[in-house]
Amino acid sequence: MSELTRFTAAELAEKIHGREVSSVEVTQAHLDRIGQVDDFVHAFLHVDADGALAAAKAVDDAIGEGAAPASPLAGVPLALKDVLTTKDSPTTCGSKTLEGWIPPYDATVTRRLREAGLPILGKTNMDEFAMGSSTENSAYGPTHNPWDHARIPGGSGGGSSASITAFEAPLAIGTDTGGSIRQPGAVTGTVGVKPTYGGVSRYGLVAFSSSLDQAGPCARTVLDAALLHEVIAGHDPMDSTSIDAPVPPVVAAAREGRRGDLKGVKVGVVTELSGDGYQGGVLRSFEGAVAQLRELGAEVVEVSCPHFVYALPAYYLIAPSEASSNLARFDAMRYGLRVADDGAHSADEVMALTREAGFGPEVKRRIMLGTYALSSGYYDAYYGSAQKVRTLITRDFDAAFEKVDVLVSPTTPTTAFKIGERVDDPMAMYLSDICSIPSNLAGNAAMSVPSGLSDEDGLPVGLQIMAPALADDRLYRVGAAYELARGEILDRLPELKGVSA
Amino acid sequence: MPNISRAEVAHLAKLAHLAVTDEELDVFAGQLDQILDSVAKVGEVAGEDIPPTSHAVPLTNVFREDVTQPGLTQQQALSGAPAAEEGRFRVPRILGEEQ
């Protein structure tokens, strides 16, 4: 493996901007790594070597001409979750229904990445339309966890997290509707951040659940995540739910955190996010992390958020309801798959047959669930009640943040489970997101940062840090301080099997 | 508690335009039953006095100026079309009427 793939994004940027190494070399090193390991990991659905190298060359040329880098990450390549549109390159959302679809427009996140000079290596694998916690729902086959090939890399953004874990990319973009950035981060031993809802534009993010979806950074360090966060965040007039306010100073906060001092920071441990159903090794890792936060000077207290136990049921009503409507547009009329167009079938029949053929079981299940929850006669009991729970969860957060600066919990109750283990048991699969969902419902910011390896199976565990809306910088300060105290993890990543040196 | 029948699943599939198979009807009936049973818990705390939250961020009045911007060309618009003819999307015959 080329040394160039081992550096952090911050280090690579420094080297590229100092003309110590070119962006083309860095990009090529990652493309080579993808070529070596991705048959094994399957993090990518599409690799755009030409596009990435062209973008890298443009950065090198500009720097060569003496221009200031377009951004602090200019020249650092990255992997993009296949749920964000890319003009002139396929966007499938892990679904058969969008196989080969080339959008005629860039998502705002994509546009910002291009403008900031980050070469896009390719599009990463995901659960179909971001519905899942294991990447097993991808129509193009699962992604494997680089820590253990037999295990899931989390989901829905398993491809993004696995790509950075496997050193195929130094950075990646994920999207988080119920934990799809944080839970894969936790089970792959990487950092994942769900910014405050409205912090990063959703324009061009193919919607799963519009009121919950949020794009965010995936990285191997908290500082790298912060650097990427500042590239993609900020007001976008194309997204009505985008917040028109300055981006929280997350990079400065990460640098502040690296000074290793959390004196004056109040940390709340959420009582409801532990206990039964949590793996012993996960709880022990979490307790160790809390002890380390104390050692860094933080004041730690217990905080109760009594309605968090209703978050999972509320989520599994709101997200499928919105999804049932968002996914209605995949109807074989304007783009995407079309089957049974034989002259005998009507438009209605072709729609139904195409949707049946183009969607996988989890997507169909959620569409039906959402259709049910929104039906007249059931709306109040299901969707309406879920929206009230949303209010209660927000109130729990508000009350908690009056007492503490950040809340912490495990990111997910278990380490990576085996591929196939939960595919036939939707409820068991849904439990993966029990800790991450409250922040999606309330819209506040949350991060998963590795808290080491579980003592029972040697697999990564994630510490979740939650901050109030628009206080994303607190995540980075606490996360960066903790990360430094914790020490390196990825150096313990086993050599990927089947990879020729 | 919900006890969702095969017929109800079939009705949902119709509303959702999914041509599900007989086999799927059985699988989904069982699974939806199980899921709905679990999510019905939201009713326990959803009191009359609790206002629903539809948006995570309390924004209002986000408007756009009435100024035109270039959109897509006809070629771009039709670029993903399964079938096109005379600058239009070609689709199978439409049976029902507009609502």
Place this chain on the structure above:
Amino acid sequence: MTAVADLMDYAEVIERFDPVLGLEVHTELNTKTKMFCSTPNVFGGEPNTHVCPTCLGLPGALPVLNGKAVESAIRIGLALNCEIAEWCRFARKNYFYPDMPKNFQTSQYDEPIAFNGYLDVTLDDGEVVRVEIERAHMEEDTGKSLHVGGATGRIHGADYSLLDYNRAGVPLIEIVTKPIVGTGDRAPMVARAYVNTLRDLLRALDVSDVRMDQGSLRCDANVSLMEKGAAQFGTRTETKNVNSLRSVERAVRYEMTRQAAVLAGGGTVIQETRHFQEADGTTSSGRIKETAEDYRYFPEPDLVPIAPSREWVEQLRTTLPEKPADRRKRIQTEWDLTAEELRDLFNAGAVELVEATVEAGAKPDEARGWWVNFLAQEANSREVELAELPITPAQVARVTVLVASGELTNKLAREVVKGVLAGEGEPDEVVEKRGLKVVSDDSALLAAVDEALAAQPDIADKIRGGKVQAAGAIVGAVMKATKGQADAKRVRELIIERVGA
């Protein structure tokens, strides 16, 4: 074809039943851009050239509300004496139809921006009927489908369809009346007068082109009958495709006579959508409204709530035009019109044009004469709206000035107007080019008079003998000689002068 429906004699219908009306008017706003995207809002155009990712419903695209459309909606609400919501949202109306790109319509549902209003409507006989307004809400238009194959582009029997989304996302305001009761035999007239008054109001507000022929004003008429003395409304039908004022009246009348015959025959009226046939004035059965129809409305998560400040609302109130009933009264008084003249003026849709013509220097009765008579016929034969004729109020005013000054006769004036309509330029240019000026030079006229008298000495004698009416023949001869460009009155004066002096 279905059998011709039985109809009851209209007088009998009125004797036995009370009609109940409900009118739903959709008006396309004349904003520069569409409701939720910056794509131009223009009628027609090459197919799929006024589209963008948002109005084409592409995956990932998001709506952003047009502020001008909200302003227009509020002004319409205020003009209809409605309350304006302090806080309201958009919802998604979910159903599949190929001309709707997202397979949901973004529409206001239970939180309309304007509600509880009324519109006073003056009938032809001068009586004022108050029509209560239930609501006015914002929504978006659909695309258009073209049915290919089968018989004459009709939906039935077509082989396939072609879709154009230029119209998709055009801003619509739907204005819904409360049930209109107690209008008896005048129900069809009330329906027509309501739509006409509403059209004038929307035109005066300058919020819509209000072209029924182009679909920028569309009316759906709900009609039901209740037996005299009954306490409950009967089953209603909704007649669509009523795209002229005359059709509104005919459709209501037809439905009344059809439903009466059904009820009298012991049958029941089916709740259904019916289509108006312009050709024979009948309605035909369309889609039967299933009770199972379930639109699964829920608040649109991609748009934030609208909370118009009271200051804004009051500011918009100051921009309202005169109320239609007040305006009628004022115009009748100012222009000294009979009730019949006033009616013709409004029915011709000529009020603004006449006003503008008066402003440009014409006398009211002359301006009215041109627009309501001569030009209305021209518009009719060209099948265009009066306002669309290629002649401006200023040009009409100029023609009246030329007539008043004696430079044109009425007959010549019509020639001039025809010239302007034919694109020959300004009135003065037409006069010049066509050589239409009145021959007002007495010496030229005298020569012609002398010639005519010399040619018909017997008539000259008669006139000399006191038979002044005999001068008509000489006048005719002179007019013929001058190709009609002489002022007949002056010619007569000259003849008397010549013969009798």
